[in-house]
Amino acid sequence: MKILFVSALLPYPPHQGGQVRMYNLLKKLALHHDITLLSFIRVEEEKEYLKKLDFCRRVIPIWRGNAWQPQYVFKSFLGNKPFLYATYDNDQMRQTVAQEVTRDSYDLIHLEPSYVWPSLPVVNLPVVVTEHNIESSIYQGYVVRYRLPFVRPFLYWDVLKLRWWERRVWKKASHIVAVSETDADVIRNTTKAARVSVVPNGVDLSQFTFQPKKKPGKKILFVGYFGWLQNRDALGYILDVLWPKIIKSQQGMSLRVIGKKLPKNLREKITSLGGSYGEEVEDIVVEYHKADCLLAPIRIGGGTRYKILEAMATGLPVVTTTIGAQGLAVSSNKELFVADRSDDIVKAVSEALANTKLRREMTKRARAVVEKNYSWDQLAKKLERVWNNVKKTS
Template identity: 35%
Template sequence: MNILMLTPYLPYPLVSGGQIRTYNLLKNLHGKHTITLFCYIRKEKERQYIKHLEHFCSTIRVFKRRPVWTPQNILKSQFSFNPLLMTMYSSQELQDAIKQEIGTGKYDLIHAETFYMMPNIPKTTLPTILVVQTIEHLGYLEYTKRHKNPLFKPFLYWDVTKIKYWEEKYWKQATRLIAMSDEDRKYIRKRIPDVGPIDVVANGVDIDHFHEVKKQLTKDFIVLFVGTFKWLPNVEAVEYLVTKVWKKIIDRIPNAKLWIVGNSPTQRILDLAQGDPSIIVKGRVDDIRDAYKHANVLLAPVWSGKGTRYKILEAMATDTPIVATSLAVEGLGVVPGVQALVANDAQGLADRVILLSNDRQLAKTLAKNGSELVKKGYNWSSIAKKLDEIYIQVGSYGQS
């Protein structure tokens, strides 16, 4: 199949969930399909990473995305029915390039990652696969509910309303949808009963890559938080961890250290560590395996957003015990008390971390069970095989 893939990011380096997903799917689909990649970059220096993808793609074209908080974006979002998220990723240059590309007549289908890439696709008879990496309006809604500035809230709620409208519109417009979990699939079907076929193609993890690095625990009890901070639910989660949970842990585990790892930590997150030597904001690390290598437990107090979380899969792939909210492990087949300890309040999360610090056998059992789960159901080769089958079905439909 000849496929035109559209992504809102360059799938390298592997610092966000979307980049990890797209890179590994491209890697595992190489040789089976001819893929042309059109994607956004934020900074010109990102062009240096194109070489890491050239082996997997026949052609790669990148387009500069406008910065978020420009007067143009804000005014267009405020005085139109386009949400800020969609305004950022709308580009006449990209639209013209896509129109010209599909005009060659060589493509069997279009693969779009995220609904906000869809407005760039011109009217076409080509079948379109839309990948729902996360249900965007739910993540932004939860963030808005917890936002503390009452003057800003009406703007946020209005933006959420617009996101929901367009997200559901493009769900209906796509030839086929791909969700990250069965829970997401059911939610979409409930919202839009007459939507077309929905497949589940979950996120995965490069198990061999993570198994190359073995555990090296230190004298400190390392509690690890992982997440890119360009994603609002991660910002919300780490703020909750520090302000609501951490004191309960450090009071009972004096040698505990909190490592906050992830791309683009905000100044607010950096400030959380001020005056507390037990909190270390590491930001982006060159190799995420080095963080898991020293971690006694991954703590994931996720309260909003949908999709599946790479941090959970990576923790299981590195034999790292997990303490998390129900939402953080949703859709992964995790049984509370078997592959992870689950709680949905600050005291419960703290208590379960403290329990693991005192019960090494429980920690080993959770790690072993998690490792078995991720090996069985979340390796990229089997996930890519499922996407390969969908490509063949959808592409064949477009030819009939």
């Protein structure tokens, strides 16, 4: 098949969730399909990475720049688009898509994710949209916790616009791909006419090798891309609420934080608590193998969490919340520790570190779940089936 793949961000380097997903799926699918990638870029240096995506037939970068530009702010404030969608309302992308569709005989357009929709011209082709999250739910969760009450009404208005646009795209798209059954149910319940399939996020099983620790330790790890609201919120919760309780319950605990775009205030807080951080690490797998427990107290939902899947693959015990475990093919306290109250989370961390037998059993079950459900080979075949079905029915 000939696929025109339109992306909000360049899939390389695969540092954050959406990049990891697109890079691995594109690499697998390009073995059997003719894929042209149109991708937004934010800095000129990204053009150096285009050669890393040479498994695509062509890669065409489209300039977007930083989101916080006056034209995007005014477009959102004065128009009907939420800020996120306004930043992807791009004439150059519209023109390029129109040229490609006219020039070549594509079978379908794959759009990832839905907030790139404003950059699509009217085309006579089926459009498949992948949703990495339910963005309106994430933003609403952030607004609820926003510290300046007088700003909240403006943020709520943006969430309402975001919700309206999501529904609009879900109705218009030929098919929606969600990354979890939880997200798929939201889309189905919100938009009855939507056609939805689930293709989860995955793990490179050859890279994330299973090496569980045999002896108990006290190294706690948090991993996340801090450009996302839910990761900043989760780390803030660890530093402000959980860590004081953890070090009170056990001596000698250490905290390690890994992730790009870590805000200065969080870096300073980590240092003041005696922890360490790394925005760039040579090999994230080594970090998982060194740690004794992954702490992922996610409070704002949507999608599936790569850090949890990666930890499960490497044999690292995971402590997360009900929201953090949503969308994963796991049972509470069978493959990972699930707790929501701060005191219960602290107890779960203690048990994950101290109970050697339980930890060994849970990590084996966790690896088995990842092998069964989350390898990129399996997931590429699932997406391929979606493409084939859309082509047949369009």
